[in-house]
Amino acid sequence: EDKVVQSPLSLVVHEGDTVTLNCSYEVTNFRSLLWYKQEKKAPTFLFMLTSSGIEKKSGRLSSILDKKELFSILNITATQTGDSAVYLCAVEEYGNKLVFGAGTILRVKS
Amino acid sequence: NAGVTQTPKFQVLKTGQSMTLQCAQDMNHEYMSWYRQDPGMGLRLIHYSVGAGITDQGEVPNGYNVSRSTTEDFPLRLLSAAPSQTSVYFCASSSLAGGNNEQFFGPGTRLTVL
Numbered sequence: 001e002d003k004v005v006q007s008p009l010s011l012v013v014h015e016g017d018t019v020t021l022n023c024s025y026e027v028t029n030f031r032s033l034l035w036y037k038q039e040k041k042a043p044t045f046l047f048m049l050t051s052s053g054i055e056k057k058s059g060r061l062s063s064i065l066d067k068k069e070l071f072s073i074l075n076i077t078a079t080q081t082g083d084s085a086v087y088l089c090a091v092e093e094y095g096n097k098l099v100f101g102a103g104t105i106l107r108v109k110s
Numbered sequence: 111n112a113g114v115t116q117t118p119k120f121q122v123l124k125t126g127q128s129m130t131l132q133c134a135q136d137m138n139h140e141y142m143s144w145y146r147q148d149p150g151m152g153l154r155l156i157h158y159s160v161g162a163g164i165t166d167q168g169e170v171p172n173g174y175n176v177s178r179s180t181t182e183d184f185p186l187r188l189l190s191a192a193p194s195q196t197s198v199y200f201c202a203s204s205s206l207a208g209g210n211n212e213q214f215f216g217p218g219t220r221l222t223v224l
Contacts, residue, residue, distance in 0.1 A: 004152075009150075034213075041217060041218065042216060042218055043153070043200075043215050044215075045212045045213070048212060088153070095160070096143075096160070096204060097143075097155060097168065098143075098155065098213065099155075099169075100145075100152035100153040102150055
């Protein structure tokens with residue numbers, strides 16, 4: 001059975017801290033891995049990763065994929081209270097189907 | 111562009127009632143899908159479609175029907191609602207061209223079945 005596991009399930013940090021969110025997967029027909037941010041509403045797209053070892057960056061957020069070890073990490077540096085959200089990892093199978101992990105709840109305290 | 115729209119935003123049903131959740135997109139996306147989100151379980155795929163006239167089951171299809179008569183619309187039908195279907199439902203769409211499967215999500219429908 002295809003599955004995506006995220007860790008930790010939740011964490012609380014202080015503003016300015018750096019956090020690393022983990023996503024491991026077991027999927028039969030891997031096509032890409034996607035990260036989403038969800039703030040009490042619809043998920044919004046952060047990154048799509050298809051190749052191992054190539055870092056994607058957007059401001060303070062970055063992500064990388066390891067297709068040999070079947071995992072990805074999402075890093076957030078210099079965290080701000082606006083980063084508080086649920087971060088979802090999803091693996092795309094061929095046919096555009098997404099398998100989601102349960103998410104990591106991040107709370108950034110001021 | 112309105113993107114992906116869903117109606118209603120909230121709905122309360124009694125067990126056994128039927129209803130249709132509406133989803134529409136104006137981006138000419140071929141792919142559309144329905145997910146449900148329950149606490150601690152992420153999003154789970156209910157049904158999806160790769161184009162008008164083509165639908166298929168996802169991970170949790172039981173109790174739900176879909177149809178895709180046009181590119182724009184992808185309604186989700188609950189024929190006989192059950193309390194286990196209490197959840198938040200998201201519709202999403204994406205293009206099948208270009209290799210970038212960024213799925214755009216609607217605002218969600220919060221459904222409670224009593």
